[in-house]
Amino acid sequence: MSKFFSNYFILLIISFRNIFRNRNRSLLTVLAVAVGIVSTSFLTAIQIGSRKQIQDDAVRNMLGHLRVAKLQSFDETTALHRIDKPKEQDLQILSNITESKVSERIRANAVVLTERESRNIIFLGVVPKQEIGVSVLDPRFSIKEGRYLSGENDEGVIIGNSLSVRLKTSLGKRVVLLTQDSNGKSIERGFRVIGIFKTDLKSIEDSYVVTGLNTASSFLKFDNQISDLSFLINDTNKISEALDKLKDYFKNQNVTNQDITVKTWEEMEPFLLAIVKLQNGVLILWYSIVIVSVFFGVINTLLMTVVERQKEFSLYRALGLGSNLIIVNVFMEMFILLLFGSFIGILLSIFIIQILLSGGISLTMFNDGAELFGIRSIIFPYFSLPSAINFSIILITSCLVGIYFPTRNASKNRPTEGLVR
């Protein structure tokens, strides 16, 4: 055993000293690896950041991680599809078993009219206190002018900033809502604008006119019913677990409401899911491009090393060092360089992403295009250490595999061939 360790120890010393002996080559290798790691970490950070934002926006924009509603309600937002309003204690149970915040909502497609303009919107009835910390209607952040809904019986409406501009209306003015009630009859009623909310996405501001749940219920003749229950799960890793629990709950309750369905945000918004998948695909493509370019850059430098050291390898062989130990020697040197490059790359990534870009990356100039894909005008990149480590492992492994065969060939050359050079 002592001979075994003794052999490896001297090889390690030689490897370390060779790294310092060929400073330029070593620096180049470290730099190539570090740049590769930084570029992939950066792209991954943007991808994860925007994905988190898309998901967060999607669920906070009245979608929720999970929604319980009549099956038809997912395709058709009308007052025709309703479920029973749960009792207070049932709501608490649902919140507890799913470890989430629950919002009861009434929603129906409607037309909002002012004296000058009209728009298609979703008329939304909410329990104001349930929306706190759950949706974009959190009064702490969203209300730009006026006030938030005071309760379920509040008779006023709040509208988005963009919608108020399009309707050419403002705070305190009245708007008229045209829709169908739960019996399918056309109904209309005037509401006073009591507040204007603002979000990062104009599409959300354009889409909703919001009032108290009881006001909406009375207008649409819901009679102690609601359109859906939305759940915001505290730990997003437990969405599927919560989904199963909800399904079990409604199964065991044997509820009288027919066709009650639970859907995830991904099922409700397949387009957003497709965007996330597209981003993943782009990321994999970028990973491959970086791995290939760094691989060839590093391999080129490493191959030069092997060729340059042919005489040294022959000397080792002449002195009785086996070819396998020569390969180990080269691998040690390469491994140290690649590992150090990865370490530097990760440190640089943390510095750039966590410190320099902590204020987010502004996409203001691409605002409309970005919003089309559900992305806000500012993206907050999120550094993922596991991704950076995984990429480093892939890069190190591919470089070591790439260098193995040339090194093996060089180490197996007849010592006499190298010594005469």
Add this chain to the structure above:
Amino acid sequence: MSFIKINKISKSYVDGMALKYAVKEMSFNIEKGDFLVLSGPSGSGKTTLLNLISGLDVPDSGGIIILNENLAELNLSLLSDKERDEFRLKNTGFVFQSYNLIPVLSAEENVYFTLQLLGVSKEERKLLAREMLDRVGLKDLYLRRPSQLSGGQQQRVAIARAMVSKPALILADEPTANLDSSTAKQLLDLMVDFNREFKTTFVFSSHDEQVISYAKRVITLKDGILLSDTKKNF
């Protein structure tokens, strides 16, 4: 029983379109404790023969039988690469014309490199390496790197490296070619002492008259053929 039996070995190479023999059907024996010089002009096959005896290269035909430490006969041609590496590590020392020290190791580390491969403990190998460096006149230069040593000093380190593990066979390829005659004499004296003290077999390749004057036996080669084999009486 001879220490090394060289039996009708041939080694050829391709020169342009023609096949040429570096060594052709050569046979002779080397005895334990020989101080042998392979002499001859450039291209006569000295280095090739040295490489074949050390197992760095294998003959196209014929065999080289060496008596190992257990007095068992070992046919170098039949050994695998790994076995020949192992053989060299345990039984031979090398001195090259161009020193061939490991550039990133100090003089001391270069000398105990083979001891480390043989698994000798740190304290012992350090002691042996320093003793040997003292003996070749490099006291206080233990920690110098090859680039910080003169040519003569580097060759002394190379000789110390070859001798430190007290191998049965030391092969030296033109060891004095890059040295002045005074340094060459010192090193040759050192090797003669070592030869006497440990009965180590030395095989040199050289056409240097000074080296030849030290030899107990001179084998003269020309165009890969053994011309003469002369033993001297001291």
